[in-house]
Amino acid sequence: MAEEQLEIEVREIFQCINNKKNFLLSGGAGSGKTYSLVQFIRKALNDNPIAKVSCVTYTNAAVKEIEERVNHPNLRVSTIHDFLWDNIKNYQRDLKKELIGLINDEKSNIVSPDGIVDMTYFDDLEDGIQYKEYNRIKEGIVSHDEVLVLANVMFKNHSLLCDILKDKYQFIFIDEYQDTSPLVVEIFLEHLVKSKKENIIGFFGDSMQSIYDDGIGDLKTYIENGLITEIQKKQNRRNPELVIKLANKFRFDDLVQEPSMDPKAPNMVNGVVKQGNIKFLYSENANLEEIKQTEYFTGWNFKDSKQTKELYLTHNLIADKAGFPSLMNIYDKDPIIRLKNDIRAKIKKDNIVIDESKSFGQIVDFVALKTRKQLRKDLITQDLELNALYNLLKDKPYSDVKNIFLNKEALIDDKKQDEEDESKNGSKRDPLIKHLFKIQSIVHLYKEKKYNEFIRKTEYSITSIGKKKEINAIISEIDNFSNKTIEEVIDYSDSKLICRKDDKYNRFIQENDYVFRRVKEVKYSEFQNLFYYLEGYTPFSTQHKIKGAEFENVLVILDNGKWNNFNFEYLFSDRSDKESVYNRTKKIFYVCCTRAKDNLVLFFHDPDETIVSQAKKWFGEENVKKI
Numbered sequence: 270m271a272e273e274q275l276e277i278e279v280r281e282i283f284q285c286i287n288n289k290k291n292f293l294l295s296g297g298a299g300s301g302k303t304y305s306l307v308q309f310i311r312k313a314l315n316d317n318p319i320a321k322v323s324c325v326t327y328t329n330a331a332v333k334e335i336e337e338r339v340n341h342p343n344l345r346v347s348t349i350h351d352f353l354w355d356n357i358k359n360y361q362r363d364l365k366k367e368l369i370g371l372i373n374d375e376k377s378n379i380v381s382p383d384g385i386v387d388m389t390y391f392d393d394l395e396d397g398i399q400y401k402e403y404n405r406i407k408e409g410i411v412s413h414d415e416v417l418v419l420a421n422v423m424f425k426n427h428s429l430l431c432d433i434l435k436d437k438y439q440f441i442f443i444d445e446y447q448d449t450s451p452l453v454v455e456i457f458l459e460h461l462v463k464s465k466k467e468n469i470i471g472f473f474g475d476s477m478q479s480i481y482d483d484g485i486g487d488l489k490t491y492i493e494n495g496l497i498t499e500i501q502k503k504q505n506r507r508n509p510e511l512v513i514k515l516a517n518k519f520r521f522d523d524l525v526q527e528p529s530m531d532p533k534a535p536n537m538v539n540g541v542v543k544q545g546n547i548k549f550l551y552s553e554n555a556n557l558e559e560i561k562q563t564e565y566f567t568g569w570n571f572k573d574s575k576q577t578k579e580l581y582l583t584h585n586l587i588a589d590k591a592g593f594p595s596l597m598n599i600y601d602k603d604p605i606i607r608l609k610n611d612i613r614a615k616i617k618k619d620n621i622v623i624d625e626s627k628s629f630g631q632i633v634d635f636v637a638l639k640t641r642k643q644l645r646k647d648l649i650t651q652d653l654e655l656n657a658l659y660n661l662l663k664d665k666p667y668s669d670v671k672n673i674f675l676n677k678e679a680l681i682d683d684k685k686q687d688e689e690d691e692s693k694n695g696s697k698r699d700p701l702i703k704h705l706f707k708i709q710s711i712v713h714l715y716k717e718k719k720y721n722e723f724i725r726k727t728e729y730s731i732t733s734i735g736k737k738k739e740i741n742a743i744i745s746e747i748d749n750f751s752n753k754t755i756e757e758v759i760d761y762s763d764s765k766l767i768c769r770k771d772d773k774y775n776r777f778i779q780e781n782d783y784v785f786r787r788v789k790e791v792k793y794s795e796f797q798n799l800f801y802y803l804e805g806y807t808p809f810s811t812q813h814k815i816k817g818a819e820f821e822n823v824l825v826i827l828d829n830g831k832w833n834n835f836n837f838e839y840l841f842s843d844r845s846d847k848e849s850v851y852n853r854t855k856k857i858f859y860v861c862c863t864r865a866k867d868n869l870v871l872f873f874h875d876p877d878e879t880i881v882s883q884a885k886k887w888f889g890e891e892n893v894k895k896i
């Protein structure tokens with residue numbers, strides 16, 4: 270690749286490298302950071318044929334995209350968890366020692382059921398310390414968050430590991446650095462620098478788009494301390510001018526985006542940047558289907574999920590619209606599990622001594638919750654539906670019931686971006702939901718005629734023409750099973766060998782009878798709706814999940830959906846005194862607005878005067894409309 274073809278910022282990165290400096294490429298939305306990352310990796314590999322490059326990204330979907338775009342044997346692309354684990358897993362003796370140290374360290378969150386443990390605690394583990402999606406410290410299994418903590422102490426305390434890593438990879442790049450844990454940044458910018466070996470660490474991302482609280486957010490301190498050099502990418506190739514101007518009003522840093530100079534950029538027409546449309550709509554009417562019928566949405570096709578998106582803050586706000594309300598209710602609002610959680614909390618808070626072999630019902634009576642916020646027993650017994658649910662658990666030993674957990678992460682883990690991620694480490698979806706995902710993705714692959722992937726996923730073997738015909742019939746049968754229950758579809762898929770019930774599934778439903786009894790009654794169509802929603806085939810998305818993507822038309826619903834961490838009223842009323850909520854909301858707002866390639870509409874239900882007047886300042890009087 271000729272040097273002249275490189276983007277100016279990529280050339281600046283190479284200057285950094287010549288000076289042996291680690292770097293940060295920061296750029297606003299649509300500046301083409303991913304594009305630069307790919308261009309840079311290609312050139313680095315081209316110039317250094319024996320060098321190995323590691324690129325760490327946030328999701329498995331991003332891993333796939335970069336791998337496909339670079340396609341080089343010396344490039345290793347992985348998620349941060351897989352990367353760290355791969356580089357520490359072979360040092361089992363040290364891993365055991367450090368894990369014991371963490372268990373015994375009061376300040377660490379890693380605890381064992383045996384309290385303080387001695388140095389021989391893991392001596393008998395056959396498979397050694399392992400990393401899985403769940404944690405069973407006693408069996409030497411660490412989970413997602415713990416692998417970061419463990420890797421951090423490993424690199425901190427073992428300089429040899431740092432030497433080995435630097436020898437192995439001459440370049441390590443971290444994409445979307447802003448959402449990377451501070452523990453990871455510490456490994457790269459504090460522990461690795463202690464090794465005298467040479468390599469280059471590069472970060473790519475945008476501090477304005479740090480939307481997960483466990484991420485580092487920005488690298489200011491490291492820049493100030495001279496540990497990395499920042500290169501800014503100011504051009505915007507995605508958004509029309511009106512969106513760029515709007516988005517600039519929300520950045521905290523000194524980066525001001527400008528339309529790109531490249532006439533071939535997606536946001537240019539005949540060498541001039543598109544104007545685009547922005548609108549702030551408000552109404553006393555909360556019915557969005559009616560709002561979407563208004564003139565402001567002419568030309569929008571809400572059935573085309575690649576063209577048009579409707580962004581909500583929470584999955585709860587979407588569940589009804591996308592058609593999976595009962596599943597959401599089970600996982601997010603189960604009243605009896607809430608009662609159990611309240612009981613558990615009270616026992617802990619008041620140090621109540623109980624006999625765990627007693628039944629759940631006996632413990633409920635014994636602890637006798639009384640506050641108004643808590644679900645009292647008389648409220649349960651008065652309600653037929655609640656009572657039926659309560660009856661499922663009341664006679665079981667409390668020791669079993671106390672460990673039943675339900676949360677919406679187990680249904681919808683939205684950090685992952687595609688169905689293949691489900692089999693990998695890190696997904697919080699439970700084995701029942703994973704199993705259903707597998708069934709529906711097999712059906713989906715077949716319908717999409719992706720036969721190779723289909724064959725890899727199913728246990729059904731197509732050995733004859735007869736079998737070929739049969740599979741066709743089975744798949745359309747499952748697909749038309751919308752009115753059947755989830756249990757019926759699971760059983761049918763198992764009996765026809767489309768998707769066998771595996772050990773993980775069997776163990777889960779055995780240990781979580783209550784959850785299974787609730788889920789199995791739900792219509793399979795609800796699960797299909799959930800599947801198509803999570804796979805991005807509907808116009809709906811959460812505002813978090815949309816990061817990195819772009820669409821012609823974007824409708825953003827400014828509704829906090831009972832999530833206290835965000836507040837659009839605060840944003841529009843300049844409540845910067847509520848700093849963390851205000852800043853968090855500003856960032857999600859920035860991410861949402863900058864997804865639009867042509868038209869951006871924001872909708873606020875029933876705002877007060879202050880909000881409307883602020884909207885007029887930001888959007889321009891002519892772009893704020895009451896419906």
Ligand SMILES: Nc1ncnc2c1ncn2[C@@H]1O[C@H](COP(=O)(O)OP(=O)(O)OP(=O)(O)O)[C@@H](O)[C@H]1O
Pocket residue numbers: 276296297298299300301302303304305475478506507533534535816817818863
């Ligand atoms: N050098 C380039 N030449 C042509 N197109 C480009 C170039 N750089 C980026 N693009 C295009 O511009 C758009 C925005 O780029 P990209 O998605 O990489 O931005 P980003 O900085 O990762 O944005 P975000 O932070 O919002 O995820 C994409 O459609 C991309 O294909």
